[in-house]
Amino acid sequence: MPIVLDWTRGAGAGESAPCVICGKPAICRSPAGKxxxxxxxxxxxxQRSTGKAVA
Structure with missing residues (x-):
């Protein structure tokens, strides 16, 4: 079963900025604020919870 994070709380959003992973615009923020x-x-x-790469 795929991991689905809960993004319903507004505290995880900010101004549009490049995603630190793919570079596309993102308004969501990681717990570290990225x-x-x-x-x-x-x-x-x-990937980190299973220790395997996810396609």
């Missing part, structure tokens, strides 16, 4: 696309963050989290 701009990140939702899908990029979910893939990144899945």
């Amino acid at each position: 701009p990140v696309q939702k899908v990029c963050a979910e893939v990144w989290t899945a």
